[in-house]
Amino acid sequence: MSNAYIDKFPAEAKVVKAAFYSSFLALALGGVFGVIQTLHRTDIYRFIDSADYYTVLTAHGVFMVITFTIFFLVGVFTWAVTTSLDRGVEDIRFTWSWVGLMTIGTVMAGVAILAGFVDSIDISASVLFTFYAPLQAHPLFYLGLVLFVVGTWVAGADWFRSWWAWKKENPDARIPLPTFMVLTTMIMWYIATMGVATSILVFLLPWSLGWIETVNPLLTRTLFWFFGHPVVYFWLMPAYLLWYTMLPKFAGGKLFSDPLARVGFVLFLLLSTPVGIHHQYLDPGIAEGFKFIAMTNTMFLLLPSFLTAFTVVASIEHGARQRGGTGYFSWLKSLPWRDPVFAGMALAGLLFAAAGFSGMVNAGMNINYLVHNSLWVVGHFHLTVGTAVALTFMAVSYWFIPQVTGKELWNRSVALIQVVLWFIGMTFMTNSMHRAGLIGMPRRTAEPQYTGFEFETAVGSVGELNAQIALGGVLLTLSLVLFFANIIGTAFGSRSDNLPDNGYAEALSGSDDAPRVLDNLKLWTAIAVVLVIIAYSLPLMSIVDRGGLFGPDITAFPANLESVRFLAFAVEHLGTAALESAGTLAWNTLPEVIR
Amino acid sequence: MNIHTYEKVWLIAALLLIVGFIATITYGSVGLGIAMIDDSEETVEPSELDEDFGEPRVEHVGENEYEAYVIAQTFIFQPDPIEVPANSKVTFYVTSRDVIHSFSVVGTNINTMVIPGEVSTMTAEFDESGEYGIICNEYCGSFHHTMEGQLHVVPEDEFDMTELSVESDDEVELGNETTFNVAVENGMLDDLETTVTFEIGNETTEEEITVSGESTEETTFTVDSTELGEGDHDWTVTVDDYEESGTLTVVEDLEEEEENGGNNDE
Ligand code: HEM
Ligand SMILES: [Cu+2]
Ligand SMILES: [Cu+2]
Numbered sequence: 127m128s129n130a131y132i133d134k135f136p137a138e139a140k141v142v143k144a145a146f147y148s149s150f151l152a153l154a155l156g157g158v159f160g161v162i163q164t165l166h167r168t169d170i171y172r173f174i175d176s177a178d179y180y181t182v183l184t185a186h187g188v189f190m191v192i193t194f195t196i197f198f199l200v201g202v203f204t205w206a207v208t209t210s211l212d213r214g215v216e217d218i219r220f221t222w223s224w225v226g227l228m229t230i231g232t233v234m235a236g237v238a239i240l241a242g243f244v245d246s247i248d249i250s251a252s253v254l255f256t257f258y259a260p261l262q263a264h265p266l267f268y269l270g271l272v273l274f275v276v277g278t279w280v281a282g283a284d285w286f287r288s289w290w291a292w293k294k295e296n297p298d299a300r301i302p303l304p305t306f307m308v309l310t311t312m313i314m315w316y317i318a319t320m321g322v323a324t325s326i327l328v329f330l331l332p333w334s335l336g337w338i339e340t341v342n343p344l345l346t347r348t349l350f351w352f353f354g355h356p357v358v359y360f361w362l363m364p365a366y367l368l369w370y371t372m373l374p375k376f377a378g379g380k381l382f383s384d385p386l387a388r389v390g391f392v393l394f395l396l397l398s399t400p401v402g403i404h405h406q407y408l409d410p411g412i413a414e415g416f417k418f419i420a421m422t423n424t425m426f427l428l429l430p431s432f433l434t435a436f437t438v439v440a441s442i443e444h445g446a447r448q449r450g451g452t453g454y455f456s457w458l459k460s461l462p463w464r465d466p467v468f469a470g471m472a473l474a475g476l477l478f479a480a481a482g483f484s485g486m487v488n489a490g491m492n493i494n495y496l497v498h499n500s501l502w503v504v505g506h507f508h509l510t511v512g513t514a515v516a517l518t519f520m521a522v523s524y525w526f527i528p529q530v531t532g533k534e535l536w537n538r539s540v541a542l543i544q545v546v547l548w549f550i551g552m553t554f555m556t557n558s559m560h561r562a563g564l565i566g567m568p569r570r571t572a573e574p575q576y577t578g579f580e581f582e583t584a585v586g587s588v589g590e591l592n593a594q595i596a597l598g599g600v601l602l603t604l605s606l607v608l609f610f611a612n613i614i615g616t617a618f619g620s621r622s623d624n625l626p627d628n629g630y631a632e633a634l635s636g637s638d639d640a641p642r643v644l645d646n647l648k649l650w651t652a653i654a655v656v657l658v659i660i661a662y663s664l665p666l667m668s669i670v671d672r673g674g675l676f677g678p679d680i681t682a683f684p685a686n687l688e689s690v691r692f693l694a695f696a697v698e699h700l701g702t703a704a705l706e707s708a709g710t711l712a713w714n715t716l717p718e719v720i721r
Numbered sequence: 722m723n724i725h726t727y728e729k730v731w732l733i734a735a736l737l738l739i740v741g742f743i744a745t746i747t748y749g750s751v752g753l754g755i756a757m758i759d760d761s762e763e764t765v766e767p768s769e770l771d772e773d774f775g776e777p778r779v780e781h782v783g784e785n786e787y788e789a790y791v792i793a794q795t796f797i798f799q800p801d802p803i804e805v806p807a808n809s810k811v812t813f814y815v816t817s818r819d820v821i822h823s824f825s826v827v828g829t830n831i832n833t834m835v836i837p838g839e840v841s842t843m844t845a846e847f848d849e850s851g852e853y854g855i856i857c858n859e860y861c862g863s864f865h866h867t868m869e870g871q872l873h874v875v876p877e878d879e880f881d882m883t884e885l886s887v888e889s890d891d892e893v894e895l896g897n898e899t900t901f902n903v904a905v906e907n908g909m910l911d912d913l914e915t916t917v918t919f920e921i922g923n924e925t926t927e928e929e930i931t932v933s934g935e936s937t938e939e940t941t942f943t944v945d946s947t948e949l950g951e952g953d954h955d956w957t958v959t960v961d962d963y964e965e966s967g968t969l970t971v972v973e974d975l976e977e978e979e980e981n982g983g984n985n986d987e
Contacts (some may be wrong), residue, residue: 177863254860260820260837261862343821344836386728407757408823409834410841411764414750414757421746425739432735436728490746492755495830499823499858566827568858573866579854582828639723672764678838679768683795683820683862 129627131205131529137218138208143530144225145201146523150613152193152232153516157606159186164555164599167574168592179572180252181242187255188239191511192274193232195361198519200228200281202364203308205526206371207285209628210302211292215284224280231274238267250684254570256350257330259341262682265334268326275319282312300637301645303384304371304630310391311363313651314356314398317658321352321402333682342677344411345669351402352662359398361511365518366390369438369475372522375631376468377461379445382437384633385640390437392644393430396654397423400661407494411672416665421491423661428489431482438475444634466538470521470545474514477552481509484560499570502563505556513552520609521545525626527616534622536615540608547605555598558591567591758833762840767818774816774840779805781882781909781935787811793835794818795862798855798870805872806880807850816840823859826872834859847874882908883915883932885963889956893946894975901942903958907932921956921969922949946971 132139159182165171166179174182204221208214215221235251241264242250251263285308289301301309329341329349374381381387403420406412443457451460462468484506487493497503524541528534535541565581565588567574581588643649724732749755765773770792777799780788787809792799794817805811815824815835822835826845833841857868884906893899907913913932918925919942932938949971957966 176866180860180863180865183860252863258821258859261860342838344839347821347836383725383728386724406834408832408841410758410762410836410839411760414759417757417759418750422743425742428739428742429732429735432738433732436731440725440728486742490742490749491757492746492749492753495755495832498832498834499825566825566856568825568856570860571858571866576854576856576869578869578871579827579852635723635725668760672760673838678764678766680819680837 128532128623128625130532130625131209131628132532134628135208135214138204138214138221139530139532141215141218141221141225142201142205142526145197145204146526146530148229148232149194149197149201149519150523150610152189152197154606154610156186156189156194157603159183159189161599161603164596167572168596169573169575170592170596176572178243180254180570181239181250183570184242184252184254185236185239188235190516191255191357191361192235192271195511195515195519196274196278197228197232199360199364200224200278201526202367202522203281203285203311205530206304206308206367206630207288209630210304211288213288213292216287216291220280220287221284224277224284227277227280228274229277231270231272231277234270234273235267236270238264238270256354258350259330259333259343259346260680260682262330262334262684265331268331268334272323272326272331275323278315279319282315285309285312300640300642303381303387303633303637304367306388306645307363307367307370307391309647310395310650311360311367313647313654314363314395315360317651317654318353318356318360318399321349322354325349325353329676338676340676340679342669342673342675343680344409344673345666345675345677347409348403348406348412348666348669351405352399353402354405355402356398358507358511359394361515363391363394365474365515366434368518368522369434369471370441371630372525373438373468373471373475373631374441374445375629376465376471376525377442377445378449379441379443379447379631381631381633382440382444383635383639384637385635385644386433386437387633388637388640388644390430390433392650393427393433395650396657397427397430399654400657401427403661403665404489404491407491408498411669412665413668416661416668417491419661421489423657424489428482428486435475435479435482441631442472464542466541466545467521467525469542470524470548471518473545473549474517474521477509477517477549477556478514481506481514484509497563499568500563501559501567501569501574504569505559505563508552508556508559513548513556517545517548517552520548523609523613527613528622528625529628531617532621532625533616533619534624536612536619540612544605544608544612547601547608551598551601551605553598554594554601558594558598561586562588562591562595756843758841758843762814762842764838765816765840767816767837770816770818774814779803779882779908782812783910785809789813791815791824792818793822793824793857793868795820795822796857796864796868798824798857798868802871802873803855804880805847805874806877807847807874808877809874810844810846812842812844814840814842820861821859822857822861822868825856825858827854827856829853832858850874850876881913881961883913883961883963884908885958885960885965887958887965887967889967889969891968892970892972892975893944895946895951895971895973898943898945899969901944901956901958902939903942904937904939905930905932905960906937907934910934915960918959919956920959922954924948944969 163182238249238251241247242252249264251267253261253263257263289305325346329346332338333341370381370387401420401424403416404424407417446457446460449460451457524535565583567581777792778790782788787805789803789811817835817837824835825832831845833843835841851874853872855870855872886904888902890899903917911934917928917930917940926942928940930938930940951971954969956969957964
């Protein structure tokens, strides 16, 4: 009999497994679209119409950074809370309800996007994952996103519920570190999603249903980025959680400092949201002063990441020394590089450090003219979310999947090759994307080959850059194939008694060293809200004042679809208390639309 | 809370780095004067750009200073190409008629989002002549990738903002006179001294004119059809590098012609 997660929490293991499998499905779809667009935009192999490229890109963006990342997150967080509080969820049906909401939301948004490929279906949502108005998607898309987000809210409530129940029984205990990380991340998420929820529920959804005529494009865009920056930390926080609490363990050591880990997460909670305007450095209609504030906040947001870098490296070093490593740098050799879980997470961390450099450039307000919306940015976030997050998730899956299925990993060598391939593929793809961005090559473009001019490279050539991007993309796709082979191989294996114990790393400097105020979540929430109000109230007021709440008179693109009117009718009929319960509403309209 | 000495050093170094970054950016804004796109322009109504924003155009506003009013819409930029002289300072005003676009001059740091209802402005200096591509780098619809334009920075001595137009009859009755009304518009602030050359048949007439800054000068050439004789006569009007041309037909009897053929090319 082993001591794996599934042995202790069989019911919760099913939930975590379902979340992971959903996320992998999204990763598989996203990966297919990823390689299609890589080959298309580099003009190496084109088999879709360029007009369909944007449907592919929407699907890639949404499946990767909404579905894949967030489904994985809810799996990790459920595991983290139950493991660290050492108690199951309060009510497993409640837990399944948010899995259900998130799934339905994904299916709705996914159907709306993919229907864009089929001309005979009058539904489309080729608006990319940023859905800037006046580009308009089918209401199904917005409804799906809402349901998905509501699902994550309910998930957060579930984890808070566990913590409250635990606190009653352990009134004086410190919040265990993994739970602390989950709770601070979720508070950040509640604050952040207010922006996108307002944007969709007040403006975009009613507009797509034809209930309001127009929207203010700058306002909905600003509300999107109110959410759009913190969402990148939402992707990153589970990876940080794993680097802090699992990586030291895989390295054979302990977490360097529990208190500083808490400080890091508190800083993320405080600073993640009041920076969103740094995505709008080049937007007209926003005063330079507001951009400056966002810039300084962004720079200070580097601090918790620097902190993380230190703590993680120090913890790994401790692990290496426990394993007999010595010397200034030669301890590196004593690390378990043949363990795919460790190797994958460490390589992810390495590329994340590289991403730090391009990130600092992005944060520079006036340097942004050079790189904004160029392929540089795509290079940057394939290092962050596409590697730091995605590779960490894939690597740690080699530990998690056995924990939640009770089966041994199918093949460790394949796993090791897989993570190394991802590292190599991303190095090729992102390095050349950064370079292509610097010569002005745009992102989000099906055919960046223009008739009136040529891009000028200082070193190399456009052809060489494209070849590297495509090579990287192909290696990444291979890596994904190996990943799924391993997951499927494992899923079809048989139960094993020979699994590692569930658990996470202890700390060298434990929570007793952490000032109690760090655990005062109410205080941090209040400060976070105040910071958001300071950063956003004036810009938002000024935007509404300039352009009006519903903006100027512009038509939606593409012009209203037939089925929208039908759906509007259906929604009006089904719920006069319309948005009161988005959940039931979508349940009811879904079959109508598909029929 | 005990913080390891190394960690303290690291934290202080990180903070210094952060403050250093902020200082650098601030220096870029204040010291080098790299202004951000901001909210200094009034908003416009995208459906009424003719009134709020005017025609897409380039204006000469001061010595070596120009303003380019650019409209982005799916999937073009206007004017195209945008022409300005070398050794000039150009302020771009860019707005959108429909969705969000960008206005990005490849190989320069001229790059801005273009949002309907808002006007983006930025000023750039062009020391040398050259041709640049302009692209839209924000997804704006199915043919986003075809959205491109040109910025031509022409040598200073080849640059002008002259426009020539000619109004004339296509046909004239033998024995009658007809007039050619020539208008020369000068968009620059300085006066334009030039010659209007009119050619018809074997006749060449020249006229010296002075068009003051930002105005239009008209002049008229009168032709006697008897001298030309019946038939088609090609004509051209030339001002500097600009040329207008056409054909004048001298007919026996205007009324009859019209009844028979009715092929007035109007
Ligand atoms: C097989 C691996 C992958 C390949 C080949 C790939 C390729 C690409 C390419 C070429 C683009 C740029 C398209 C354009 O701007 O025209 C892109 C965009 C993007 N990718 Fe990936 N990618 C991969 C994996 C990932 C992963 C793992 C993530 C995140 C978890 C991710 C997130 C994104 C996002 C958010 C965009 C931007 C979408 C937009 O601009 O709306 N990608 N990808
Ligand atoms: Cu951001
Ligand atoms: Cu575009």
